[in-house]
Amino acid sequence: MSDAVKGDPAPYYRAHVFVCTNEREAGHPRGCCRSKGGDELRDYMKKKATGLGLGKSVRINNAGCLDRCELGPCMVIYPEGVWYSVTSKADVDEVLQTHLAEGKRVERLMLKSTDKLPADVAARRAAAAAE
């Protein structure tokens, strides 16, 4: 039940980007976005967004573990809830220009909602929900 409710305020940011910069211990089987460059990519994105004049209405944030580690470095853009896996500055440039400036999508980098978690992670989550 997370649909908009009548009377909800107007969006505070036109687009709110969360880049996972979570760090796990070395050798963790799921890996982590930080070890794959999430931190650096977030810094780069933030700086470039300002340069493109997006800084007023678009907010680039770092975030803790978004729990799609295997597919990282990950980011999610709200309110549209579109996820990307970005691995280079060129990828970030494309998301900034195509998605955030032009309102389109970078299909080749988008995560699908059917991109499944590994079985052990899914089981852990289901167990937590059933507690």
Added chain:
Amino acid sequence: MSDAVKGDPAPYYRAHVFVCTNEREAGHPRGCCRSKGGDELRDYMKKKATGLGLGKSVRINNAGCLDRCELGPCMVIYPEGVWYSVTSKADVDEVLQTHLAEGKRVERLMLKSTDKLPADVAARRAAAAAE
């Protein structure tokens, strides 16, 4: 241009909560959500969400500075983009039950989009956007 586009994947999380846990140096004029308890409230919220059986479809994340420091500790819930200022565990309980479990709103804790930033922050943001 952040509206949904035809073909966007289904939401990965029903509700994605970002709790600001950013820390500024002591004495900063804007304050910070961490010094106001953001970290502790996020940990509490995460644990309680699991206890309420929300853990499967609701994700509670920490986030870097959401830039509404004066109104913190802040959180934002997407995709609906509703912001709350929460200052106690009782506040967190109310957001969990009323907003996340029942799909309603906790009016007394909601931030309005017209809750303005201090003039110096607004000026800094405008300058960054104009660079």
